[in-house]
Amino acid sequence: MDLRAAASKVLARASGRSEGDLRPELDLVADLGIDSPKQLELLIELEEALNVEISDEDAAALETVGDVLDYAAGVG
Amino acid sequence: MKVRGAALPAAAVAVRLLSGTLTASYRLHRLEGAAYLDRVLEPPAMLACWHEQAALSLLLVRRRLLPAGGPVSILASHSADGELAARVARAWGIRVTRGSTSRGGREAALNLYRELVKYRSTLLLMPDGPRGPARKPKAGSIVLAAMSGAPIVPAGLAADRGLRLRSWDRMIVGAPFTRVAVAVGEPIVLDRGSTDAEREEARLELGARLDDLTARARCLLS
Numbered sequence: 001m002d003l004r005a006a007a008s009k010v011l012a013r014a015s016g017r018s019e020g021d022l023r024p025e026l027d028l029v030a031d032l033g034i035d036s037p038k039q040l041e042l043l044i045e046l047e048e049a050l051n052v053e054i055s056d057e058d059a060a061a062l063e064t065v066g067d068v069l070d071y072a073a074g075v076g
Numbered sequence: 077m078k079v080r081g082a083a084l085p086a087a088a089v090a091v092r093l094l095s096g097t098l099t100a101s102y103r104l105h106r107l108e109g110a111a112y113l114d115r116v117l118e119p120p121a122m123l124a125c126w127h128e129q130a131a132l133s134l135l136l137v138r139r140r141l142l143p144a145g146g147p148v149s150i151l152a153s154h155s156a157d158g159e160l161a162a163r164v165a166r167a168w169g170i171r172v173t174r175g176s177t178s179r180g181g182r183e184a185a186l187n188l189y190r191e192l193v194k195y196r197s198t199l200l201l202m203p204d205g206p207r208g209p210a211r212k213p214k215a216g217s218i219v220l221a222a223m224s225g226a227p228i229v230p231a232g233l234a235a236d237r238g239l240r241l242r243s244w245d246r247m248i249v250g251a252p253f254t255r256v257a258v259a260v261g262e263p264i265v266l267d268r269g270s271t272d273a274e275r276e277e278a279r280l281e282l283g284a285r286l287d288d289l290t291a292r293a294r295c296l297l298s
Contacts, residue, residue, distance in 0.1 A: 035215075036181070036182055036215070036216065037214075037215035037216055037218070037219045037275075038219075039182045040182045040185045040186060040189070040216055040219045040220070040223070041219055041222075041223060043182060043186045044186065044189055044223050047186075053190070054186070056175065056183040056187075059182065059183045059186060060183060
């Protein structure tokens with residue numbers, strides 16, 4: 001399973017943007033408008049898509065699109 | 077209350093003894109909505125009350141939730157106060173999930189989600205916590221409900237006699253042997269397919285029900 005692709009789909013759903021618009025430098029909050037409640041939803045869907053339990057430390061580090069995609073790539 | 081370092085274990089024992097003694101002395105004067113409370117005993121589920129009533133809610137935890145046998149969970153922050161609360165809660169047999177409240181508390185909320193889904197726990201939830209504004213439910217509790225499918229069962233609690241702390245929520249601590257009334261309301265149920273508008277409506281409804289149930293609990297005392 002391509003975990004980066006799975007994470008990209010989750011990000012697209014959470015942000016309401018197309019996957020092609022998700023540049024790595026985009027900030028989840030400032031650029032994509034993923035507010036705190038939606039961040040919770042994002043984390044839950046990421047865990048399910050990646051079949052992993054995201055630690056508090058890793059979750060805190062997920063600030064940009066690139067962070068999320070790199071995390072997903074590192075899980076596999 | 078700030079307790080740190082070497083004083084923490086002693087403080088935890090003192091708070092546990094005090095809270096246990098006080099709660100044991102409370103007289104449950106009226107409980108309205110027992111059928112709704114039964115839903116909380118079929119986890120995963122969330123029992124919600126305003127943060128100001130958290131101390132009174134221990135009455136329900138001790139007399140209804142814990143005796144049912146299933147896991148009961150609360151959230152405690154990583155602060156020194158959170159550590160104190162965690163030690164007291166664990167001594168009571170309550171599962172404690174720890175979480176940071178940085179970046180809006182998403183990590184804490186994720187841990188709560190796991191308590192519901194993975195451990196099928198009954199979660200004691202204060203939707204205006206951890207620091208308010210008082211009586212304004214946060215959206216995180218609604219997201220938890222939507223993503224987990226667990227119902228939020230709202231409750232209002234009132235004590236005949238007690239005092240209000242000088243905390244952000246003016247927390248109520250019942251006097252020894254005070255009468256306590258509890259009003260439990262219809263659960264709020266959501267699913268993952270709920271829209272943003274539906275979730276916002278549910279958030280506002282949760283706040284309204286908690287206010288109404290609090291007023292109802294006060295009426296039950298008179």
